[in-house]
Amino acid sequence: MFVRIVKMSFHEENIPAFLENFESVKEKIRSAPGNRFLELYQDKSNKSIFFTYSYWETEDDLENYRKSELFTAVWSFTKKLFNDKPEAWSVDKLVSLE
Incomplete structure (x- = not known):
């Protein structure tokens, strides 16, 4: 298993459109064959940056x-x-503590 990290930066006025679209497709992405986990993050200091x-x-x-x-x-769209x-x-997860 490996992790894919994607950093995206948006025009501020486009953030609502991105979030609305992500909400509509997130379950489909998560259901793709081989996908085991999906999360979306927003940078705390620059609200235009997402991962x-x-x-x-x-x-x-x-x-x-x-x-x-x-x-x-x-x-x-995005x-x-x-x-x-x-x-x-694309990174290999070496350690995970839960």
């Missing part, structure tokens, strides 16, 4: 999601709202 954390069983699962109609629709280039990382 998604998603856990995937395999890299192929993430790639299959990224090639899906769902991702295409979500990304096409990228129009950005005020900066998004950043993404």
